[in-house]
Amino acid sequence: MPTDRAPDPAGTPVLSLRGIGKRYGDTVALHDVSLDIAEGEIVGLLGHNGAGKSTLMSLTAGLLRPDTGQVQVCGEPVARARHRLGLAPQDLGVYPPLTVRQNLCFFAELAGLRGRDVHRRTDDVAEPLGLTALLDRRVARLSGGEQRRVHTAVALLHRPRLLLLDEPTAGVDVETRTRLIDFVRDLAATGTAVCYSTHYLAEVEALDADVAVLDHGRLIAKGSLQELVRSHGGGWVELTFTGAPPEARLPWPVTDDGDTLRVRADQPHLALPEILAALGDGTSRLTNLNVVRPSLESVFLHLTGRRYTAQDDSPAGPSSTGPRDTPDGPSADGPRTTETVPHA
Numbered sequence: 001m002p003t004d005r006a007p008d009p010a011g012t013p014v015l016s017l018r019g020i021g022k023r024y025g026d027t028v029a030l031h032d033v034s035l036d037i038a039e040g041e042i043v044g045l046l047g048h049n050g051a052g053k054s055t056l057m058s059l060t061a062g063l064l065r066p067d068t069g070q071v072q073v074c075g076e077p078v079a080r081a082r083h084r085l086g087l088a089p090q091d092l093g094v095y096p097p098l099t100v101r102q103n104l105c106f107f108a109e110l111a112g113l114r115g116r117d118v119h120r121r122t123d124d125v126a127e128p129l130g131l132t133a134l135l136d137r138r139v140a141r142l143s144g145g146e147q148r149r150v151h152t153a154v155a156l157l158h159r160p161r162l163l164l165l166d167e168p169t170a171g172v173d174v175e176t177r178t179r180l181i182d183f184v185r186d187l188a189a190t191g192t193a194v195c196y197s198t199h200y201l202a203e204v205e206a207l208d209a210d211v212a213v214l215d216h217g218r219l220i221a222k223g224s225l226q227e228l229v230r231s232h233g234g235g236w237v238e239l240t241f242t243g244a245p246p247e248a249r250l251p252w253p254v255t256d257d258g259d260t261l262r263v264r265a266d267q268p269h270l271a272l273p274e275i276l277a278a279l280g281d282g283t284s285r286l287t288n289l290n291v292v293r294p295s296l297e298s299v300f301l302h303l304t305g306r307r308y309t310a311q312d313d314s315p316a317g318p319s320s321t322g323p324r325d326t327p328d329g330p331s332a333d334g335p336r337t338t339e340t341v342p343h344a
């Protein structure tokens with residue numbers, strides 16, 4: 001059985017990316033990305049659409065070759081260490097006409113398992129992902145969330161040292177999301193290194209993961225949630241208007257993003273009265289008001305100038321940091337007020 005739990009030389013990360021660059025024609029998908037993931041560490045890989053997350057996952061899994069740099073898994077070039085990693089890509093890779101058990105047994109054999117190990121391992125991965133009762137059901141008859149759990153289970157059959165999950169909760173319900181997060185945490189507690197890409201900040205917070213932020217192919221931040229909030233701290237008051245935001249003279253940094261004014265302040269809720277007073281008559285055109293307390297969302301705003309969830313149109317996704325709604329026009333009841341809760 002190709003299980004590999006031999007200890008690595010002390011200090012060798014399970015995943016080591018050094019100076020990774022990748023272009024598709026004129027598009028720079030990744031530029032000089034270096035990242036380590038240690039045994040038992042979960043890294044939440046975040047970035048807006050097109051930031052390079054899937055490219056990074058594919059390179060890490062050895063499915064793509066970087067133009068520059070090196071990918072090492074457990075101290076070896078990835079080409080020699082593929083058996084040590086498991087990848088659950090964004091697109092489902094299971095066979096709908098087969099049952100869950102048939103899928104898992106098929107992929108277990110592909111991964112090199114034989115005889116009783118195939119069935120034992122199938123049962124082992126099915127149980128924590130809540131698939132035991134579904135083993136004899138055809139995948140085609142399962143819900144989207146159940147199918148995604150099967151897809152994730154496939155990546156685990158050979159007990160990888162490194163698990164790559166590319167948006168594992170895309171389109172799944174809240175229960176499946178919670179179950180997956182618990183499962184990933186338990187897995188990491190047994191020593192598996194996990195790289196987890198997602199569009200939902202709340203998941204990264206629930207995973208208690210370190211955070212790696214990609215922006216236009218560059219790794220612009222890496223650290224624990226607490227570290228990032230400390231170094232890119234402060235919160236925001238976000239005010240949306242009909243038409244261009246009014247001028248406001250304020251003692252805090254102000255950015256103007258179309259119809260939205262953002263004011264960065266250490267204690268945004270305390271800054272609010274002064275901000276509203278400075279807007280004067282402009283408040284009559286106010287349609288939405290959002291206080292973003294120091295959190296992963298405020299870190300994102302600071303690093304990229306954009307809300308993380310603002311471009312995410314998945315109906316199944318939770319809003320990690322409070323509503324991201326921006327009404328089309330003024331509400332009859334006045335501006336909508338929301339608050340982003342601090343997580344760190």
Ligand SMILES: Nc1ncnc2c1ncn2[C@@H]1O[C@H](COP(=O)(O)OP(=O)(O)OP(=O)(O)O)[C@@H](O)[C@H]1O
Binds near residue numbers: 024047048054
């Ligand atoms: N096969 C390809 N050919 C050409 N360009 C590509 C290809 N795959 C990705 N790209 C481009 O490379 C950049 C990074 O894409 P990638 O899919 O890695 O981003 P992502 O962060 O995973 O995005 P998303 O969150 O939308 O899945 C984007 O500009 C994308 O358009």
